[in-house]
Amino acid sequence: MARYIAPSTRQAVRAVLFDVFGTVVDWRTGIASAVASFADRHRLTLDPEAFADAWRSQYQPSMERVRSGMRPYVSLDLLHRENLDPVLREQGVDPAAIPPGELAALADAWHFLPPWPDSVAGILALKRDFIVGPLSNGNTALLVDMAKGAGLGWDVILGSDVSRAYKPSPDAYLAPVGLLGLEPGEVMLVAAHNADLASARKVGLATGYVPRRAELGPHQHRNLAPTADWDVLAESITDLAGRLAPTPE
Amino acid sequence: MARYIAPSTRQAVRAVLFDVFGTVVDWRTGIASAVASFADRHRLTLDPEAFADAWRSQYQPSMERVRSGMRPYVSLDLLHRENLDPVLREQGVDPAAIPPGELAALADAWHFLPPWPDSVAGILALKRDFIVGPLSNGNTALLVDMAKGAGLGWDVILGSDVSRAYKPSPDAYLAPVGLLGLEPGEVMLVAAHNADLASARKVGLATGYVPRRAELGPHQHRNLAPTADWDVLAESITDLAGRLAPTPE
Numbered sequence: 001m002a003r004y005i006a007p008s009t010r011q012a013v014r015a016v017l018f019d020v021f022g023t024v025v026d027w028r029t030g031i032a033s034a035v036a037s038f039a040d041r042h043r044l045t046l047d048p049e050a051f052a053d054a055w056r057s058q059y060q061p062s063m064e065r066v067r068s069g070m071r072p073y074v075s076l077d078l079l080h081r082e083n084l085d086p087v088l089r090e091q092g093v094d095p096a097a098i099p100p101g102e103l104a105a106l107a108d109a110w111h112f113l114p115p116w117p118d119s120v121a122g123i124l125a126l127k128r129d130f131i132v133g134p135l136s137n138g139n140t141a142l143l144v145d146m147a148k149g150a151g152l153g154w155d156v157i158l159g160s161d162v163s164r165a166y167k168p169s170p171d172a173y174l175a176p177v178g179l180l181g182l183e184p185g186e187v188m189l190v191a192a193h194n195a196d197l198a199s200a201r202k203v204g205l206a207t208g209y210v211p212r213r214a215e216l217g218p219h220q221h222r223n224l225a226p227t228a229d230w231d232v233l234a235e236s237i238t239d240l241a242g243r244l245a246p247t248p249e
Numbered sequence: 250m251a252r253y254i255a256p257s258t259r260q261a262v263r264a265v266l267f268d269v270f271g272t273v274v275d276w277r278t279g280i281a282s283a284v285a286s287f288a289d290r291h292r293l294t295l296d297p298e299a300f301a302d303a304w305r306s307q308y309q310p311s312m313e314r315v316r317s318g319m320r321p322y323v324s325l326d327l328l329h330r331e332n333l334d335p336v337l338r339e340q341g342v343d344p345a346a347i348p349p350g351e352l353a354a355l356a357d358a359w360h361f362l363p364p365w366p367d368s369v370a371g372i373l374a375l376k377r378d379f380i381v382g383p384l385s386n387g388n389t390a391l392l393v394d395m396a397k398g399a400g401l402g403w404d405v406i407l408g409s410d411v412s413r414a415y416k417p418s419p420d421a422y423l424a425p426v427g428l429l430g431l432e433p434g435e436v437m438l439v440a441a442h443n444a445d446l447a448s449a450r451k452v453g454l455a456t457g458y459v460p461r462r463a464e465l466g467p468h469q470h471r472n473l474a475p476t477a478d479w480d481v482l483a484e485s486i487t488d489l490a491g492r493l494a495p496t497p498e
Contacts, residue, residue, distance in 0.1 A: 131393055140429065148380065155393055
């Protein structure tokens with residue numbers, strides 16, 4: 001992969017904001033592990049990875065109903081909880097047979113996902129020179145729990161319930177930019193997903209790509225490489241921090 | 250001063266949010282120092298402390314115009330900048346004679362105020378067991394700059410431009426509570442100002458008082474002591490952290 005950062009980008013950027021699910025945390029491993037404990041406790045036979053994938057496959061369609069205006073904004077917490085029921089049914093489990101508190105606790109697993117090995121150190125390194133924060137479809141409470149659980153040293157957390165918009169809606173990118181008192185070009189979105197970066201660039205944000213080649217498991221075939229000339233291409237968040245660090249005069 | 254914390258309060262509270270101007274940072278010293286440099290650079294004769302007091306005296310009336318509905322929400326950054334002009338005129342300085350960039354830079358001093366000696370350590374100590382953040386009339390960009398400048402280790406920053414309400418309006422307290430996914434009783438406001446605590450208690454928040462007896466300078470006569478039975482009475486933020494720390498079983 002080419003490694004390049006335009007000198008002008010480094011100078012302009014004041015805040016580095018991150019896609020979270022997949023880019024900062026390993027949602028598939030975290031959810032599979034929560035599903036495995038849940039199955040164990042309820043003596044159910046479930047394939048934890050397949051369950052995690054099925055749950056995540058509801059993510060975009062459920063947000064699309066909000067983005068398209070079919071329903072008003074509701075939090076990702078609510079969507080995760082709602083989406084759990086059809087996934088359980090697909091696996092032959094009647095959600096009505098499980099105590100509601102247990103289902104809520106399982107949905108809460110999205111608050112406590114493990115970071116990729118370079119995330120904590122990379123964010124801390126960037127924090128020296130930039131404002132760091134998530135730019136995620138997660139709601140604020142989810143992102144706060146995740147940060148405290150995983151030790152993510154964000155400066156500021158503005159969830160999708162602040163912008164009341166889900167990516168890739170323009171407001172999802174522009175509301176946090178406005179609240180930070182910055183211009184779009186002063187904010188970089190870092191993501192492992194080319195489509196997210198394309199939407200951020202369309203509304204004027206700078207873009208940084210890091211690959212997460214195991215996000216979707218061993219057979220991942222999407223987002224293995226950058227598909228456009230993003231402003232920064234890095235191998236990890238620590239690598240990205242090194243590329244963005246001010247060079248001594 | 251009595252030192253007491255009800256055991257039930259300690260158990261219920263999950264987030265400790267702070268009034269900022271006066272409680273966490275020493276705005277009077279910070280603004281006076283910025284005014285002194287400004288006066289020096291422009292060869293003006295100004296009394297820096299009196300100037301800081303005059304500027305701050307515009308704070309409540311200018312927010313009241315928003316609270317009362319006389320004008321829509323505008324950020325504290327804008328109010329600070331607007332309020333600077335009459336203060337300069339009072340001191341015999343024509344604001345039109347000063348380059349606008351210089352006036353903006355002076356108003357920006359509200360972003361970079363010095364913390365009281367116990368603030369940084371006290372917030373860090375609380376961060377181990379609680380969500381910590383500001384609950385301030387400052388806008389998000391101001392609070393982010395202040396946190397990075399002063400080293401305040403907030404978990405989350407939700408400025409008044411997120412709630413679009415100024416304290417003591419109920420929404421100013423309840424909007425951050427809702428975004429954190431908490432009930433009012435799970436959030437404690439810490440403040441050096443009895444009136445702020447009274448408003449927070451009215452909408453169900455827990456309350457913690459720390460005195461800042463030099464906030465208004467050597468002749469302060471307000472807020473020298475608690476005027477009600479706030480849930481926690483402490484001498485400083487580090488003292489408060491000790492009182493709220495979970496006791497080992």
